[in-house]
Amino acid sequence: MNASNFVEGVDFSLYMIMGISLVFLIGITVVMVYFLFRYSKKNNPVATNISHNNTLEVVWTVIPTLLVIMMFWYGWTGYKPMLTAPEDAIEINAIGQMWKWSFEYPDGKITDSLVVPIDEPVKLNLISKDVNHSLYIPAFRIKQDVVRDAGNMMWFTAQKKGTYDILCAEYCGQLHAYMLTTITVMDRSDFDKWLLTEPDLSNQHPGLTILQRNACLSCHTRDGSRLVGPSFKGVMGTSETVVINGEETEITVDRAYIIESMKNPNAAIVKGYQQGLMISYEQIISAEGMNQVVDYLETIK
């Protein structure tokens, strides 16, 4: 059994084109090399001017035309079913942002990796919070760009249990190559159980949960190493040089600065870091949540 319902159509189209191509590649190359030696200056001292042959021209126009129309047709028939998702598909929001995937299930459950039941159609509503991404599951032979406000979707029916890679195929900046997660295919009964188990976050600081949910840690580390933005380690209370409207100012990193940075990330950028890459979380994280984030930052020394 194939990993998804689209493997057959895509692979047929791929292998048919590659098979026909291989025959032509080998055939033409062999003829070319044969002519090179058979009609070398030594073996054929006097050339013959043959200017054209209309029959041959017609033959090698018509045959490729028929072949490419066939290739086109199987490409189309393999692709067409991808355009319309079945009505009864399970709808999951797949959210891409620099540089993290997250998945939102109909009951509100949010996860970092995708889990789906076997043999049931699944529709992913593709949502970008920032730049273009592309959700790619190589084993399923499907890919669709995740473009902000474009309303793209993709669907599939997983047919084989297991865990497969999900990659980002559209270049999206510094950590594009690390925007990875997985899809796990399981029986319906296991899937139902999985849906009901919430990860136990009671021992985890609520501020950390917010940081994890919103891909903050893709850019800001907790161990002092530098990624895209300043590290969170020991950041509270330090003094930093920031750039406000092109002018450098010395500030102290306090609650007000962190909260303002979540709301207007480009207003006061720490010197040496790039502007423009972080989105505003004003509409995404509540005032209470922002305070919890700062509470958490105060604990990372």
Add this chain to the structure above:
Amino acid sequence: MTATALPQPNFFQAKKGIASWIFTLDHKRIGLLYLFSIGTFFIVAAGLGVLMRLELLNPGRDLMDPQTYNQVFTLHGVIMIFLFIIPSIPAVFGNFALPLLLGTDDVAFPKLNLLSWWLYIIGAFFALGSLVYGEGGADTGWTFYAPYSVKTGTNVTPTVLAAFILGFSSILTGLNFIVTIHRLRTPGMGFNQMPLFVWSLYATAWIQLLATPIIGITLLMIVAERVFGIGLFDPSIGGDPILYQHLFWIYSHPAVYIMALPAMGIVSEIIPTFAQRTIFGYKAIAYSSMAIAFVGYFVWGHHMFTSGMSGPAGFIFSILTFFVAIPTAIKVFNWVATLYKGSINIQVPLLFALAFIFNFMIGGFTGLVLGSLAADVHVHDTYFVVGHFHYVMFGGAVFAFFGALHYWFPKIWGKMYHKATANVAFVLLFVGFNVTYFPMLILGLQGMPRRYYDYLPEFHGLNMVSTFGSWIMASGLIIMIVNLFISWKNGAKAPDNPWNGITLEWQTSSPPPLHNFDKMPELPEGGPYNYPDAISHQEKN
């Protein structure tokens, strides 16, 4: 072009000094100015390519951080596309050979020609200038996809302006060639007596003229969005990123034919000369260039099959894409048929031309995979695409460029390159090329996305093979360049017509005099490749 017995000084001797070069109006000197400026950028960008392969030798960090890697692949792409391969064959060999092939003394507008080179240099300064201040060079990829190109803090604006200025250089060259081909053919040379390289330059020039303004406007829109915050492409300020992709590919797909068609023209010159017989299917090859240029305008959507394109749009773009394969296949069949009953002189230019055919076939066949809707969904934006376009661009266009360089080397400098060394360089380039890029096709089928700084462990083996290949290729490149330099300085003197060619450039001295022909060149009887020494096929019937 007066008939005089006095030997004229050649175009190198005619004037001396740096100003006589950088302000020259002579098409041959302008061609050489392009050769050295374009060649320098090619070497720089090839070096960046070797660095990228080195970074990808092993998973994880090998020698640079991800941000640097992203800037390096962007710079590699920007230089290779805008500063090397778009101008390459037309600007270097079009400029050098077009008036010679037409039997005339220069292009129609020599001053415009010089302006084109200066625009090229100014554009190059913008591209390089973006590297040295602020956040450094752009990290968007050469495609500048919005909204990332609008948001990133790197110097996208000067890079985009560089591409804008280079576009004007390309437009003016195209305009110049169209007028030259219409107005300056030697008496008696109709369109159907033109050498096929001229036909391919003609088809290319129309694309340069008609398609380039679109990228110009699109790039200015990016600048407007970055500088003035006008919401054109960034959805967070009301723009549409898909609109950007359409505008970008409306130019950039036809631009692929700006790169490929002149290369096909070179191959159509080299094969009959070394087969010592007429080209097979002259009209089929000439008109298929025009067909490719025409259909090539309407296929850009195949770059966007996974962008959320509607079914009917995908249907139309896919079938039109497949139609481009037909004139391309016709050319390949006619080239191979030209070898039939030839009297083939196996020399390095011919080897490059035949390597072009082999590599370009792989480039074309993988293009069929990408034109197929279902197959494209899997391999789009993977290393399969990287492999595909390097087969077309490098294995195709650049191999033809190298072929042309060896083919016209004795004409340009009056010296012969060292043949044995050139053979070694060819073999290393051909083998290294295939070892570098064939694994990429397999990596793409396995699902490795492109523009990847780091990769999953299952992709390790083939990435290592590809990196080894890049070393073989780099050594071939170094040997070829050193050989050509040494031969230029110390090579054996070459006769005016070392390949026994019958197109008009072989009737003048090597190097040619400033005004190209001391006496009026004579058109060969019965077509540009109708070799007088070959057996006439019609008479035998």
